[in-house]
Amino acid sequence: MTVEALHEDADLLVLCKPPGVLCVPGRGPDKQDALSTRAQQRWPGALIVHRLDQATSGLVLMARHPEAQRRLGDAFAQRQIAKRYHAIVAGRLGAPDGAWHTIDLPIAADWPRRPLRVIDPVNGKPSQTRWRALAHDQASDTTHVELEPITGRTHQLRVHLSAVGHPILGDALYGDDATRQRAPRLLLHASGLAFAHPATGAAMAFEWPADFLMVKMASSAWRPQI
Numbered sequence: 001m002t003v004e005a006l007h008e009d010a011d012l013l014v015l016c017k018p019p020g021v022l023c024v025p026g027r028g029p030d031k032q033d034a035l036s037t038r039a040q041q042r043w044p045g046a047l048i049v050h051r052l053d054q055a056t057s058g059l060v061l062m063a064r065h066p067e068a069q070r071r072l073g074d075a076f077a078q079r080q081i082a083k084r085y086h087a088i089v090a091g092r093l094g095a096p097d098g099a100w101h102t103i104d105l106p107i108a109a110d111w112p113r114r115p116l117r118v119i120d121p122v123n124g125k126p127s128q129t130r131w132r133a134l135a136h137d138q139a140s141d142t143t144h145v146e147l148e149p150i151t152g153r154t155h156q157l158r159v160h161l162s163a164v165g166h167p168i169l170g171d172a173l174y175g176d177d178a179t180r181q182r183a184p185r186l187l188l189h190a191s192g193l194a195f196a197h198p199a200t201g202a203a204m205a206f207e208w209p210a211d212f213l214m215v216k217m218a219s220s221a222w223r224p225q226i
Contacts, residue, residue: 003038006059006206011199012072013046013062014206015039019185023051023060035060050076053155058085058190059208071198084192085147085157086210089166090179093143094133103129103160107153116173117155119163127153129160142169144213157188187212
């Protein structure tokens with residue numbers, strides 16, 4: 001696996017993760033090849049800052065040294081890093097009128113079926129996802145949606161969309177058999193990151209469109225304020 005960098009400097013890396021690749025090594029000898037280990041071969045000392053699910057493609061931010069990792073980690077914890085995703089979901093979700101909506105459903109670990117997550121009004125942690133419909137394809141009965149996670153729970157986007165009745169195509173964890181079989185991979189992509197540079201404070205914004213998009217993504221439309 002070749003690591004593709006959208007940006008690199010003395011403090012950070014913005015990497016492009018393909019679907020099916022772990023962000024960090026897992027348990028067992030067959031799960032040692034990961035984005036982080038490949039990055040460390042090319043950029044010694046590179047440190048993970050956040051993760052994407054193995055099945056999700058998109059932008060991953062890594063730090064080049066511990067101080068940058070600490071500052072970027074703090075920015076994630078304080079919700080100072082804007083993230084944007086694109087997905088294709090089953091059914092007609094909303095109208096492509098540009099309006100943003102919010103899914104506000106608490107998420108908890110599904111302990112008997114870990115690592116799965118469930119909606120749990122009693123024990124779940126507050127979880128919010130902003131979304132808007134970009135296009136609806138009548139022939140396939142699918143919707144192209146843009147997503148902004150406000151919180152960062154494990155599997156949040158996948159759990160929320162499934163909970164409102166519109167699972168992401170190809171989702172082997174939260175979709176039914178029909179939904180899983182409609183795509184060869186999970187059609188979820190981390191398309192945008194925006195943040196303040198940990199050393200200079202300069203505003204930075206990066207986009208990487210998904211290859212499964214139904215409509216062209218207007219890169220000029222997304223300039224979050226940090």
